[in-house]
Amino acid sequence: MAANPAAATQVEITHSVGLHARPSVKFTKLAKTFPCEIMVAISGDGPWVDAKGIVKIMALKAPAGTLLHIRATGEQADDAVNALKSLVERDFDEGAGNAAAS
Amino acid sequence: MNASKANVGIVIVSHSPLVAQGAADMVRQMVGDEVPLAWCGGDPAGGLGTSVEAIVGAIEQAWSPSGVAVLVDLGGAETNSEMAIEMIGEPRMDRIRICNAPIVEGAVMAATEASGGSSLEEVVATAEELSPL
Numbered sequence: 001m002a003a004n005p006a007a008a009t010q011v012e013i014t015h016s017v018g019l020h021a022r023p024s025v026k027f028t029k030l031a032k033t034f035p036c037e038i039m040v041a042i043s044g045d046g047p048w049v050d051a052k053g054i055v056k057i058m059a060l061k062a063p064a065g066t067l068l069h070i071r072a073t074g075e076q077a078d079d080a081v082n083a084l085k086s087l088v089e090r091d092f093d094e095g096a097g098n099a100a101a102s
Numbered sequence: 103m104n105a106s107k108a109n110v111g112i113v114i115v116s117h118s119p120l121v122a123q124g125a126a127d128m129v130r131q132m133v134g135d136e137v138p139l140a141w142c143g144g145d146p147a148g149g150l151g152t153s154v155e156a157i158v159g160a161i162e163q164a165w166s167p168s169g170v171a172v173l174v175d176l177g178g179a180e181t182n183s184e185m186a187i188e189m190i191g192e193p194r195m196d197r198i199r200i201c202n203a204p205i206v207e208g209a210v211m212a213a214t215e216a217s218g219g220s221s222l223e224e225v226v227a228t229a230e231e232l233s234p235l
Contacts, residue, residue: 025132025214032218054214055231 005036007081008071010044015091018063023092028054030087036074038084042066051084110216110225111138111164113172114209115157115179117150119143125173125206133213140164152179157186161198169197169222171229173209197222203229 015023031038031051038051042062049056051070062068068088072080087093112129116122122143129139140163145151161170172187174180180200187198199222201208208229215228 021210022132025210028214029133029217032220052218053228053231054211055228 004073005077006073007077009081009085010067010069011085011088013066016064024058026092028057034076034080036072036077036080038072038080041069108166108168109137110168110222111166111170112213113160113164114141115183116143116175125209129209129213132210133217137213137216138164138166152182154182154185157183158189171212171225172200173205175205199226201226201229203232207232
C-alpha cells in the first residue's frame with residue numbers, strides 16, 4: 001500500500017436536535033465499520049475526538065447548525081469520510097417526526 | 103457484522119423491573135438488536151429488589167463467548183450481581199464484568215461500543231468513561 005491515505009471534509013449538522021443521543025450512536029456505529037482512524041471536531045482548531053468513541057462524540061453536544069469537521073487516516077479513509085458526511089446530510093436517517101424523541 | 107467474533111452481551115440489573123425494562127428498550131431502540139441483551143429487576147414477591155437467580159438467568163440469556171457487561175443501579179443490585187457471577191463460576195466468571203457506570207447511560211454506551219465488535223475490556227471502559235473521577 002502507498003503512503004497512508006488521508007481524507008477530510010466538513011459538513012453542517014442540519015438535524016434539528018443536533019448531534020444528540022441517537023444521532024451520536026448512529027454516527028459512532030458507522031465510524032466503527034471502517035478500519036481507519038477517524039477524528040471529528042466542532043472547530044477547525046480542534047480539539048479532535050475519536051469518531052468511534054460514543055462518550056466523546058455525545059459530549060461534543062454539537063447543536064444544529066454546527067459545522068462538523070471530519071478527518072480520517074488509513075485504510076478506506078475516503079469512504080469513511082464520505083459515508084459519515086452523507087449520514088449527517090441525511091439528518092441521521094431520522095425524519096422530523098422522530099426528532100423530538102432523540 | 104463480524105461473524106467470526108460474537109459481540110459482548112449486556113445485562114441490566116435494577117431494583118425496579120420498569121427501570122430495567124425501560125433501559126433495555128432504550129438500548130434496543132437506539133443501538134439495535136445486534137448485541138445480546140437481557141434485563142432483570144424486582145424481587146420474587148413482586149416488590150422492588152434484585153434476585154441472584156434472576157441475575158444468573160439474565161446473564162445466561164445474554165451470554166456471549168466474548169463476555170458480558172453488567173449494568174447495575176444501587177447497592178443490592180451490585181452485591182447480588184457479584185453473587186450471581188460467583189454462582190456461574192469458572193471459567194465463565196472471568197468474562198463477566200460489573201460496570202461502574204450509571205445504569206441507563208452506561209447500558210446505551212456499552213451497547214454502542216459492543217455493537218462494533220469491541221472487546222469486553224473496551225465495552226466496560228466506555229461505560230465507565232461516564233463516571234465522575
